[in-house]
Amino acid sequence: MRGLRRVALQLGVRIHENTAMTGLEEGKPVGIQTPNGTVRADRVVLAMNAWMARAFPQFERSVAIISSDMLITEPRPDLLNEIGLTSGVSVLDSRIFVHYYHNTPDGRIMLGKGGNTFAYGGRMLPVFDQPSPYAGLLQNSLADFFPAFADVKVEATWNGPSDRSVTGLPFFGQMSASGNVFYGFGYSGSGVGPCHMGGQILASMVQGLDNPWTRSPLINGPLGFFPPEPIRYLGSLMVRNAIRRKERAEDHGRRPRHLDVRLAKFAAAAGKADKG
Ligand SMILES: Cc1cc2nc3c(=O)[nH]c(=O)nc-3n(C[C@H](O)[C@H](O)[C@H](O)COP(=O)(O)OP(=O)(O)OC[C@H]3O[C@@H](n4cnc5c(N)ncnc54)[C@H](O)[C@@H]3O)c2cc1C
Structure with a gap:
C-alpha cells in the first residue's frame, strides 16, 4: 500500500483519504458526490470491495459479505527460531474458508481465518470495525498449528468484511448507460495477489484497449447470484x-x-x- 502510494504520488496522482463517495451521478462527466463537494470525471473506476453491494443495489446478491478474522501475538523471536518459522513467507491452506499466517520482522505470528461473521442483506456491521468475536477459534488454530505458541499472549485481534462471490473469483464490468463507470470486486477474501491482475484489467478497460486483459472472461460482470434473503x-x-x-x-x-x-x-x- 505504502509503495503504491509513493509511486502514485510521484506520477502526479492526487489522493484524498477519508473522503467517502456518498453518491454517484451518471453522465458525461460522472459526478462523484462527497460530503464537501462533487468531483467530476470523464471516467470512473469503483474498487470498493465489500462496500459495492450496499452502495449499488444491482450488486446486492452478487456477493455475500463474510468476515475474515485475525490475531497477532506478542513478539517471541526465540520461539520462532526454535520452530524454524523465520522466513516471513505467507502461508495459506486449501480450505474453502482458508487459514493463513506469517511471521513478522519483530518476531510475532499473525494468523487469520476466513468465513466467520456473515452479514444479513450485505450490511456493513459495526463488528467489522471491532476486535474479532472469533478470538477463541483463532487461538485454537494458533495452538493447533504452533503448539509452542499455545500459551503466548495474543496482543490484538481484528476482522473486516470480504466480498465472497458465487464462484470465488473476482469480476469486472462497466455499469453506466454512458459507458464510463467501471468496477471490479468479488475477490472473496483472497485479493492481495489477484487485485494486481484486477488493476491491469481495470486500467485496460478504462482506456478502451483491446488486449488479453479486456478479453478476460472475468470482465462480463457477476458470474452468478446468491438467492435472496433470508x-x-x-x-x-x-x-x-x-x-x-x-x-x-x-x-x-x-x-x-x-x-x-x-x-x-x-x-x-x-x-x-x-x-x-
Ligand atoms: C482481516 C482480513 C485479512 C485478509 N487477509 C488476506 C490475506 O492474507 N491474503 C489475501 O489475499 N487477502 C486477504 N484479505 C482480503 C483482501 O484484503 C482483499 O481481497 C483486497 O484488499 C481487495 O482489494 P480491493 O482493492 O478490491 O479492496 P480494498 O483493499 O478493501 O479497498 C477498497 C477501498 O474502498 C474504500 N471505500 C469503500 N466504500 C467507499 C466509499 N463510499 N467512498 C470512498 N471509499 C470507499 C474502502 O475504505 C477501501 O479502502 C483479508 C481481508 C481481511 C478483512
Whole structure:
C-alpha cells in the first residue's frame, strides 16, 4: 500500500483519504458526490470491495459479505527460531474458508481465518470495525498449528468484511448507460495477489484497449447470484457450519458425515448451478 502510494504520488496522482463517495451521478462527466463537494470525471473506476453491494443495489446478491478474522501475538523471536518459522513467507491452506499466517520482522505470528461473521442483506456491521468475536477459534488454530505458541499472549485481534462471490473469483464490468463507470470486486477474501491482475484489467478497460486483459472472461460482470434473503443468510450459515464440522473431523483423522460433505460442496458448486 505504502509503495503504491509513493509511486502514485510521484506520477502526479492526487489522493484524498477519508473522503467517502456518498453518491454517484451518471453522465458525461460522472459526478462523484462527497460530503464537501462533487468531483467530476470523464471516467470512473469503483474498487470498493465489500462496500459495492450496499452502495449499488444491482450488486446486492452478487456477493455475500463474510468476515475474515485475525490475531497477532506478542513478539517471541526465540520461539520462532526454535520452530524454524523465520522466513516471513505467507502461508495459506486449501480450505474453502482458508487459514493463513506469517511471521513478522519483530518476531510475532499473525494468523487469520476466513468465513466467520456473515452479514444479513450485505450490511456493513459495526463488528467489522471491532476486535474479532472469533478470538477463541483463532487461538485454537494458533495452538493447533504452533503448539509452542499455545500459551503466548495474543496482543490484538481484528476482522473486516470480504466480498465472497458465487464462484470465488473476482469480476469486472462497466455499469453506466454512458459507458464510463467501471468496477471490479468479488475477490472473496483472497485479493492481495489477484487485485494486481484486477488493476491491469481495470486500467485496460478504462482506456478502451483491446488486449488479453479486456478479453478476460472475468470482465462480463457477476458470474452468478446468491438467492435472496433470508435464504442466502440461513443457507450460508448452514454451509459454513457443515464445512467447519467436516474440517474438524478431517483434522482429527475422522471421517466427516456424508451430509456435511454434501453441504460443503454447495460453497463451490453454487456458481456453476447459477450459470446453468
Ligand atoms: C482481516 C482480513 C485479512 C485478509 N487477509 C488476506 C490475506 O492474507 N491474503 C489475501 O489475499 N487477502 C486477504 N484479505 C482480503 C483482501 O484484503 C482483499 O481481497 C483486497 O484488499 C481487495 O482489494 P480491493 O482493492 O478490491 O479492496 P480494498 O483493499 O478493501 O479497498 C477498497 C477501498 O474502498 C474504500 N471505500 C469503500 N466504500 C467507499 C466509499 N463510499 N467512498 C470512498 N471509499 C470507499 C474502502 O475504505 C477501501 O479502502 C483479508 C481481508 C481481511 C478483512
